Amino acid sequence: MALLQLERISAQYPGAAEPVLSDISLSLGPQQLLVALGPSGSGKTSLLNLIAGFVEPSAGRITLDQVPVRGPSAERGVVFQDDALLPWQDVLANVAFGLELAGVSRGQREAKAREMLALVDLAGFEKRRIWQLSGGQKQRVGLARALAADPRVLLMDEPFGALDAFTREQMQELLLQVWQRSAKPVFLITHDIEEAVFLATDLILLAPNPGQIVEHLTLDFGQRYSAGESARAIKSDPRFIETREHVLARVFSQRQEQRA
Amino acid sequence: MSQLQSSSATQALIKPSTVSTEVKTSRGLSVSTRAISILTLAALLGAWWLVTAFEWVEPLFLPPPSAVLEKAWLLMTKGYMESTLWQHLGASLQRIGLALFFAVLTAIPVGIAIGHNRIARGIFDPLIEFYRPIPPLAYLPLIVIWCGIGEFSKVLLIYLAIFAPIAIATATGVRTVDSAKLRAAQSLGASRWQLIRHVILPSALPEILTGVRIGLGVGWSTLVAAELIAATSGLGFMVQSAAQFLVTDVVVLGILVIALIAFALEMGLRALQRKLVPWHGQNH
Numbered sequence: 316m317a318l319l320q321l322e323r324i325s326a327q328y329p330g331a332a333e334p335v336l337s338d339i340s341l342s343l344g345p346q347q348l349l350v351a352l353g354p355s356g357s358g359k360t361s362l363l364n365l366i367a368g369f370v371e372p373s374a375g376r377i378t379l380d381q382v383p384v385r386g387p388s389a390e391r392g393v394v395f396q397d398d399a400l401l402p403w404q405d406v407l408a409n410v411a412f413g414l415e416l417a418g419v420s421r422g423q424r425e426a427k428a429r430e431m432l433a434l435v436d437l438a439g440f441e442k443r444r445i446w447q448l449s450g451g452q453k454q455r456v457g458l459a460r461a462l463a464a465d466p467r468v469l470l471m472d473e474p475f476g477a478l479d480a481f482t483r484e485q486m487q488e489l490l491l492q493v494w495q496r497s498a499k500p501v502f503l504i505t506h507d508i509e510e511a512v513f514l515a516t517d518l519i520l521l522a523p524n525p526g527q528i529v530e531h532l533t534l535d536f537g538q539r540y541s542a543g544e545s546a547r548a549i550k551s552d553p554r555f556i557e558t559r560e561h562v563l564a565r566v567f568s569q570r571q572e573q574r575a
Numbered sequence: 576m577s578q579l580q581s582s583s584a585t586q587a588l589i590k591p592s593t594v595s596t597e598v599k600t601s602r603g604l605s606v607s608t609r610a611i612s613i614l615t616l617a618a619l620l621g622a623w624w625l626v627t628a629f630e631w632v633e634p635l636f637l638p639p640p641s642a643v644l645e646k647a648w649l650l651m652t653k654g655y656m657e658s659t660l661w662q663h664l665g666a667s668l669q670r671i672g673l674a675l676f677f678a679v680l681t682a683i684p685v686g687i688a689i690g691h692n693r694i695a696r697g698i699f700d701p702l703i704e705f706y707r708p709i710p711p712l713a714y715l716p717l718i719v720i721w722c723g724i725g726e727f728s729k730v731l732l733i734y735l736a737i738f739a740p741i742a743i744a745t746a747t748g749v750r751t752v753d754s755a756k757l758r759a760a761q762s763l764g765a766s767r768w769q770l771i772r773h774v775i776l777p778s779a780l781p782e783i784l785t786g787v788r789i790g791l792g793v794g795w796s797t798l799v800a801a802e803l804i805a806a807t808s809g810l811g812f813m814v815q816s817a818a819q820f821l822v823t824d825v826v827v828l829g830i831l832v833i834a835l836i837a838f839a840l841e842m843g844l845r846a847l848q849r850k851l852v853p854w855h856g857q858n859h
Contacts, residue, residue, distance in 0.1 A: 367758070367762055368762075369758055369761075386761075387758065387761035387762040388762070388764060389762070389763055389764030391762060392762060392763070393758070393762040395755050395758070395759060397755050399753070399755035399756050399758070399759035400756075400759075401756065401773070401774065401777070402854035402857065403777040403780075403852075403854060412760070412763055412773070413763035413764060415773075416760070416763055416764050416765050416766075416769050416773070417764055444853070444854070445854070446854055446857035460759075460763070461762075461763075464763050464764065470762075
């Protein structure tokens with residue numbers, strides 16, 4: 316039973332000749348980590364903004380538990396590429412921010428925030444200022460903040476795009492651990508093919524002009540990681556490489572078709 | 576000629592405030608730049624002492640530093656024109672303090688409204704842009720006709736002078752809030768008021784404080800000028816009435832105190848800015 320449902324979504328910016336997204340249908344269920352992969356201009360950020368409620372579709376329907384999505388809400392937590400943390404608050408207050416907005420008492424929200432910080436391996440960082448954190452630590456605070464508000468689904472907008480390659484690897488593993496433990500459905504967008512193949516239970520490949528789904532894969536590499544296999548072993552497995560090359564070839568063939 | 580020299584002496588005293596803005600940017604240069612500033616000041620003081628000690632200039636035009644210091648002691652203990660230096664200073668500070676208090680109380684909400692709301696911008700923008708470029712002393716006569724020459728007129732004049740920079744700076748701060756932070760708060764469930772309280776206001780705080788700094792500068796000049804024209808107490812009044820009787824040492828002293836207060840206000844605001852918005856200028 317799908318929790319989040321997109322039915323024949325199209326989106327168009329005012330004044331633009333072509334839509335950014337055309338006829339997108341997808342669903343996200345409880346055990347899923349859905350990754351939208353695509354080159355720039357394929358409309359993946361627009362897709363996330365639609366689900367988050369920051370923009371409205373020009374056609375189609377988005378529902379969460381059968382209820383139409385209207386505007387942003389705490390039900391759909393977002394982790395941003397640019398962390399979007401509040402520098403006037405310390406780490407703990409940032410993580411507790413959603414609960415503060417909801418009127419939860421200080422003691423309760425700080426307890427929950429500490430719990431979430433431990434979940435992302437940042438116990439002991441409660442009193443740090445935001446500008447004292449590294450890029451990877453900021454993203455972990457952003458993840459903890461989104462989780463602390465206890466959303467129904469977690470939306471991630473190229474969360475590791477601005478990180479260096481080493482930190483990105485660590486963050487991917489951390490995300491799988493957190494996803495496993497928190498049991499939240501995740502919708503993540505990225506332009507990193509290896510990241511997409513590694514993380515996704517479901518991978519949709521988007522092609523530009525206008526943005527549309529050209530392939531939908533069901534994968535199990537993330538589950539293998541959760542079952543105890545090492546990330547390096549999975550990523551050097553011939554099946555992983557084969558999948559990665561298949562997706563890569565698909566992206567390029569799509570480009571050639573458009574040029575022709 | 577000698578009057579020119581006395582005015583250059585006041586400029587030198589105001590100078591450190593402008594120099595230290597550059598000092599802050601590079602730590603390596605800070606020591607030497609500051610040393611140069613101190614040397615410049617010392618040289619000016621030395622020149623002042625020199626021209627008066629050798630009586631190249633008549634004391635009526637430029638009294639020696641020692642005479643000004645003596646007068647300062649006299650003014651602090653006995654007073655001038657029925658008030659001590661402290662009472663004149665107190666009168667001036669009370670006026671600007673009251674004006675600042677009401678300006679902060681009203682200009683920040685108005686600035687937020689301008690930056691946040693199309694209708695409020697339509698209403699307030701032309702009003703502020705209309706009166707802001709007018710030198711406050713140009714509308715002082717009208718304020719005096721309407722409200723008399725009491726304390727209220729002076730406070731109102733300074734209030735108007737301070738209001739515009741704070742409101743404009745606040746509006747700018749509100750308009751330049753990082754949209755990712757707004758979206759983040761919205762997707763954590765923030766209402767319209769919570770957005771203003773928890774995201775917009777703190778984001779705009781660095782700009783608001785800059786507005787207060789500019790406002791205080793404008794307000795202080797306006798206040799002293801207003802006191803020159805219509806007052807029976809205050810630093811401006813003290814300088815003006817002393818000038819009428821050619822009591823030059825009181826005039827010089829008054830100018831020095833006015834400069835010192837302006838400098839202290841600027842430094843105080845900067846310290847406040849560092850304390851309240853430590854994240855400003857950080858990579859965030």
